[in-house]
Amino acid sequence: MGQLFGFVFPDERIYWQIPIVVYPFLTCIATGTFFLSTLDHLFKNKALKPVSNFALLASMAFVSFASLPLLVHLGHPERAFNIMFTPSIRSAMATFGYIYGFYLGLVLLEVWFVFRPQIVEFALASKGVKRAFYSILTLGVREVTPGASRIDHGIIKLIAFLRVPTACVLSGYVGLIFGTLDAVPLWSWRLMPLIFLLSAVAGGIGLITVLYAVAMKGKGWKLDARCVRSMAAYLLAFLLLTGLVQFINFLRSNYGDNPDWQFAFQTLKSEFGFSFIGLQLIAGWVAPVVLLLALLLMKMKDGLRSALAVTSSILVVVHLFTFLWNLVIGGQLASRTLRGSLSFQPELLGKEGILVSAVIAICPLVLLFILTKILPPYQKKVEAAG
Amino acid sequence: MPQGIRFKDIRHIIHAAILIVVVMVGFLVARALTVPKSFGQYGHYRGDSIHENQDLSVILENPETCRECHESELKRKPDEPAIWPGLDAWRKGKHGSLTCANCHGNLKEHVERRRKDPTSETFVVTKDNRPQLCLLCHHAIVARPKVLPIFDPLREEHASYLEVLKEEQEEVIGCNTCHPSYRPHDPKLSE
Amino acid sequence: MRVNRRDFLRYACLIVPAGVVPLSRRLIGATAESSAKQKYSLEGHKYAFIVDSTRCIGCGECVRSCNMENKVPEGFVRTWVERYTTTKSGKVIVDSTYDVWRQRKKAERFNFEELKSVPAADISKAFFLPKLCNHCANPPCVPVCPVGATYQSPEGVVLTDPNYCFGCGYCIQACPYGVRFKNPITHTADKCTWCYHRIVKGLLPACVEICPTGARQFGDAAIAGSPIAQVLESAKLHVLRKDFGTNPKVYYIELNPEVR
Numbered sequence: 001m002g003q004l005f006g007f008v009f010p011d012e013r014i015y016w017q018i019p020i021v022v023y024p025f026l027t028c029i030a031t032g033t034f035f036l037s038t039l040d041h042l043f044k045n046k047a048l049k050p051v052s053n054f055a056l057l058a059s060m061a062f063v064s065f066a067s068l069p070l071l072v073h074l075g076h077p078e079r080a081f082n083i084m085f086t087p088s089i090r091s092a093m094a095t096f097g098y099i100y101g102f103y104l105g106l107v108l109l110e111v112w113f114v115f116r117p118q119i120v121e122f123a124l125a126s127k128g129v130k131r132a133f134y135s136i137l138t139l140g141v142r143e144v145t146p147g148a149s150r151i152d153h154g155i156i157k158l159i160a161f162l163r164v165p166t167a168c169v170l171s172g173y174v175g176l177i178f179g180t181l182d183a184v185p186l187w188s189w190r191l192m193p194l195i196f197l198l199s200a201v202a203g204g205i206g207l208i209t210v211l212y213a214v215a216m217k218g219k220g221w222k223l224d225a226r227c228v229r230s231m232a233a234y235l236l237a238f239l240l241l242t243g244l245v246q247f248i249n250f251l252r253s254n255y256g257d258n259p260d261w262q263f264a265f266q267t268l269k270s271e272f273g274f275s276f277i278g279l280q281l282i283a284g285w286v287a288p289v290v291l292l293l294a295l296l297l298m299k300m301k302d303g304l305r306s307a308l309a310v311t312s313s314i315l316v317v318v319h320l321f322t323f324l325w326n327l328v329i330g331g332q333l334a335s336r337t338l339r340g341s342l343s344f345q346p347e348l349l350g351k352e353g354i355l356v357s358a359v360i361a362i363c364p365l366v367l368l369f370i371l372t373k374i375l376p377p378y379q380k381k382v383e384a385a386g
Numbered sequence: 387m388p389q390g391i392r393f394k395d396i397r398h399i400i401h402a403a404i405l406i407v408v409v410m411v412g413f414l415v416a417r418a419l420t421v422p423k424s425f426g427q428y429g430h431y432r433g434d435s436i437h438e439n440q441d442l443s444v445i446l447e448n449p450e451t452c453r454e455c456h457e458s459e460l461k462r463k464p465d466e467p468a469i470w471p472g473l474d475a476w477r478k479g480k481h482g483s484l485t486c487a488n489c490h491g492n493l494k495e496h497v498e499r500r501r502k503d504p505t506s507e508t509f510v511v512t513k514d515n516r517p518q519l520c521l522l523c524h525h526a527i528v529a530r531p532k533v534l535p536i537f538d539p540l541r542e543e544h545a546s547y548l549e550v551l552k553e554e555q556e557e558v559i560g561c562n563t564c565h566p567s568y569r570p571h572d573p574k575l576s577e
Numbered sequence: 578m579r580v581n582r583r584d585f586l587r588y589a590c591l592i593v594p595a596g597v598v599p600l601s602r603r604l605i606g607a608t609a610e611s612s613a614k615q616k617y618s619l620e621g622h623k624y625a626f627i628v629d630s631t632r633c634i635g636c637g638e639c640v641r642s643c644n645m646e647n648k649v650p651e652g653f654v655r656t657w658v659e660r661y662t663t664t665k666s667g668k669v670i671v672d673s674t675y676d677v678w679r680q681r682k683k684a685e686r687f688n689f690e691e692l693k694s695v696p697a698a699d700i701s702k703a704f705f706l707p708k709l710c711n712h713c714a715n716p717p718c719v720p721v722c723p724v725g726a727t728y729q730s731p732e733g734v735v736l737t738d739p740n741y742c743f744g745c746g747y748c749i750q751a752c753p754y755g756v757r758f759k760n761p762i763t764h765t766a767d768k769c770t771w772c773y774h775r776i777v778k779g780l781l782p783a784c785v786e787i788c789p790t791g792a793r794q795f796g797d798a799a800i801a802g803s804p805i806a807q808v809l810e811s812a813k814l815h816v817l818r819k820d821f822g823t824n825p826k827v828y829y830i831e832l833n834p835e836v837r
Contacts (some may be wrong), residue, residue: 009708009755010654010675015746075744075764082724082743085417093747094723109402116398126467139401147395155399182821183717184754247634336755337837422741428619435738436619439730442774445646446783482578484789488638492645522688523636523789529660529689529703534634534790 006023006340014332014344017352019069021328022361024174025203025321026069027100028196029364030062032204032301034107034163036231040115040120041160047230053377054215056114060107061368072351092176099173103166110159112137113152115375117144133134171200177328185260186331189252195245202238203320205231209313211365213306215372225302229295232309235316236292243285257321264334267341274331275322284319288312446494449473449486455500471568480535480571489514489567515560517547617777622732623799624771625809626709626782626827633705633792635660639784640674646772646783651683653758655769656709656784658687661835663702664695669835705837707793709784710735710756710769711817711825718748718757729765733818733826734773739765753821771795 033055039045040052071077086103087094112119116138123134123142135142144152172193178184179192209231216223253261268276291312295305333341347353417441427433452473459468459475476482491512499510524537539548543564566572633657643649643656662670669822674687677803689705712735719727719735726742729735737748742765749757749766760767772782776795780786785795796805808814816825828835 007659007671007673009505010657010673010678011758012755013758015759044720070745073745075746075759076742079724079741079743081416081420082726084413084739086425086430086725088720088723088725090720091449091723091747092691093721093745097723103404112402139398139405141398142392145392145395147392148398151391151395151399177747180721181717183751332750337671339669339837363736425725428731429728430725432725432738432741435728435736435741436730438738438740439736439770439773440617440777442647444775444778444780446642446775446779446786448786480657481789483791485787487642488789522638522686523634525688525691527635527689527697528662528692528697528700529705530634531704531790533632570752 002342004342008335008340008342009337012335012342014329014342016328017073018329018346018354018357019261019352019360020074021321021324022357023069023073024324024328025361026062026066026364027174027208028171028200028320028324029204030059030066030107030336031103031167031197032200032202033059033062033208035204035234036208038160038164038167039112039234041156042164045230047226050224051208051212051226051231053114054212054372055204056107056111057320057371057375057377058364058368059204059210060111060206061364061371063100063104064362064367065108066362068363069357070346072356072360086344087245091172091181092215096170096173096177099166099170103163103170106159106163106166110156110163111375113156113159116152117149118375120144129382141353149252168197171196178331182266183336184331185253185258185264185334186327189249191249195242195249198238198242198245199323201321202235202316205235205238205314206316206320209235210310210317211309211368223302223306225305228306228309232292232295232305232312235309235313236289236296237318239285239289239316242312245288263338264331267334268326268330271333271343272326276326276330280319280322280326284315284322288315288319291315326348396408445492446485446487447496449477451497452486452493457502469566469568476568479568481568489519515562517561520561520565580675595619619731620744621799622797624712624732624776624804624826625796626771626785626799627711627794627805627808627830628704628707628827629792629794629830630704631792632790633658633707634790635705636789637674637677637689638787639707639793641685642783642787643769643772646775647770649767650760650762652678653760653767654678655756655767656707658689659706659708659836660689660692661702661704661706661833662692662695662697662700663835665701666699670695671742685802705762705792706829708754708756708817709827710771711754711823711827712769712771713823713825715822715824717751717823718752721747723747723749730773734771734776735768736770736773737766737768739763739767742766750787753791753818753823777800 036048036055037052037059040048071080074080083094083097087097089095119134119137120142123131123138126134175193176190176195178187179189182188206359208230212221212227253265291308295308296313329344332345335341349355422434424433424435425431428436432512449526456470457473459472460470461468468474471479490496491514493511496511499506521537524535526538528537530547537547538544546559578837605630625697637658640654640657644654647655651657657674659671659673662672664670670692672689672692674689676799677687677689678684680690692700692703712733714733716729716735722728722742724741724743726738727735727748728738739760744759744764744766746759746766749759757766757768759765770782772780775782775786782793782795785793793809794805798806798809809828812830814828814830816828817832818837
């Protein structure tokens with residue numbers, strides 16, 4: 001274990017380590033990316049058309065892996081299903097289990113309905129193993145009648161409609177897992193779900209912008225300027241909202257009579273000064289806000305604008321990650337004694353080490369890459385646009 | 387839907403629905419198979435857990451257990467006073483609020499062995515006699531309440547322990563040469 | 578005065594000096610044999626734990642006996658003792674049996690040693706304070722458990738179920754007193770159980786049993802007229818972190834404000 005400063009209770013350790021940072025991170029990204037596909041599928045925001053299906057696949061990739069870090073962290077992963085079998089109603093974590101399952105199901109369904117024409121097409125056109133694979137994905141119905149296609153559209157709309165509250169509740173519940181713990185002053189706020197939701201959407205849009213740029217670069221295609229601009233606008237809006245809610249949280253705690261919070265905040269600032277002030281606040285929030293304002297308000301070439309948008313998107317993802325890092329690990333630094341603190345030295349190997357978490361964090365990207373190979377999300381659209 | 391829906395149009399939906407139902411039934415079956423029978427017996431937890439917690443083995447013996455065999459004093463030699471005064475006499479002494487385990491370590495083994503074989507010559511009881519043990523409780527350190535008799539290293543009789551306090555030195559006379567373990571209040575000197 | 582106090586320690590169960598809280602060391606130990614023979618009923622108990630910090634001498638025997646009784650893994654404890662030392666300038670220095678353990682690397686005994694950082698002349702006040710699970714009537718750790726692996730037994734003792742817990746650590750975070758830990762051997766949440774396996778057999782918790790001064794008291798307040806019931810009724814008792822609304826069932830006689 002790490003070093004101690006001052007007096008801490010004998011059993012106090014940093015029990016929630018990097019996997020518990022990665023877990024809300026993946027969940028947040030998964031719920032954040034939903035937002036883009038929802039805008040297209042539900043509100044017919046044409047500007048976002050090029051990324052909407054891509055965002056949907058990204059959402060699926062991230063939500064599929066969101067629970068893996070939790071499993072890694074558990075002392076007895078083989079008992080993980082207890083959380084679904086005997087959920088305790090008053091536990092935010094148990095509720096999360098169900099909402100997570102429901103959300104995963106919705107995303108899978110939506111992907112299936114959206115990509116069904118393509119799946120059927122591939123199943124008919126390909127041969128051998130590939131044919132068998134796509135045939136399984138068709139669930140045995142290898143045609144898309146015009147009537148079916150019309151019904152599917154309705155269903156996609158319905159699912160997208162259901163997905164909005166589910167996604168909100170999902171990332172909200174991650175927030176609630178922390179927000180209901182009064183014993184940890186930096187976590188305890190019943191409105192923590194709101195912060196999580198807003199940061200999640202911002203982070204999700206940010207990540208999609210980055211991945212979209214990477215994918216386009218890989219294919220040698222140009223970025224859709226209107227789409228990038230539109231995403232940048234949403235990014236800015238959610239970034240500002242996040243900042244506002246965080247600031248309200250700060251005001252409420254800092255000027256309330258809350259010695260526990262004061263102490264925990266001091267500890268956070270002194271122990272995690274760089275990642276809190278440097279990364280989360282300045283690099284992760286102030287910088288992207290300035291960049292986004294610039295690219296939205298000033299006249300500039302599309303190339304430069306895209307570059308700025310991608311840069312600020314990267315920074316926003318950094319913001320989301322450091323926010324979770326400082327919240328989850330930073331929140332545990334201050335001792336409940338208010339007389340000392342624990343210091344965090346991440347280990348490299350080991351179950352809860354950096355390596356395992358890094359691999360887990362990369363898994364969704366790999367899955368996304370595979371998914372885009374199985375179900376190409378942008379091909380047609382770009383052709384149509386070009 | 388305005389124009390009638392044909393079966394062909396919703397076949398894939400039916401297939402998907404069947405898949406969902408299969409998954410759900412699978413979940414319910416798995417749940418029925420794995421959730422322990424006693425879950426919910428007393429509340430939202432495994433009822434058996436209460437009994438498992440109750441059945442953990444007791445290790446620290448209560449002095450009442452010793453009554454079974456050490457109720458009365460144990461005279462080794464007829465002419466010398468007994469070291470062990472008997473349970474009730476010990477209770478009335480100044481160390482009566484202590485427990486046998488303070489100085490005799492883990493006694494479970496002793497009790498179990500003695501119950502089987504009362505006459506064996508091999509003893510397994512530790513009889514901690516080191517001054518360090520007494521100082522555990524009697525050393526004058528910060529925060530000790532005033533009610534506690536404190537070991538005063540400056541007292542003439544205690545002079546030989548000044549070294550013990552400084553470093554871990556084993557070869558010294560036990561405190562019980564003057565303060566018998568069961569009658570610490572009458573130093574043998576005064577007898 | 579000194580003699581009075583000391584005699585009080587000894588005879589507390591027999592004589593009740595005027596104005597002094599009647600406390601006897603062996604509150605249910607005396608009935609150990611008789612009650613062990615009857616079948617234990619889960620109903621009709623109201624256990625309470627009373628800590629008299631003015632009597633704690635910091636010998637650390639409670640920690641040792643608890644570790645022995647409950648096979649607590651090295652480096653963790655289910656109960657511990659803290660020492661609060663206030664200097665003349667008002668600074669509060671706290672150390673605990675955990676610091677003793679860390680200094681000795683592997684400790685068999687947990688008795689405190691002289692506080693080296695402050696000269697004795699600078700100290701204005703100092704006392705020991707035993708800590709353990711508060712077995713709150715309104716425990717924050719129980720509702721957060723996602724699977725029902727920690728619970729309040731019908732008697733109100735907060736227990737864990739190492740055979741069902743999956744080790745998420747949520748309950749550990751929820752405890753404002755820091756008494757829970759993740760057992761590195763079973764990989765599940767672990768905590769003080771008030772020696773549930775002992776009290777159902779009519780014995781005292783190991784730490785109460787071994788305490789040489791009666792700083793730790795335990796009993797069933799549901800037995801009318803039992804010493805613990807009298808204390809609960811008559812004495813002015815304090816609990817830790819009242820602001821959390823947890824309603825602890827571990828009561829402190831004299832609790833200084835610097836204690837958290």
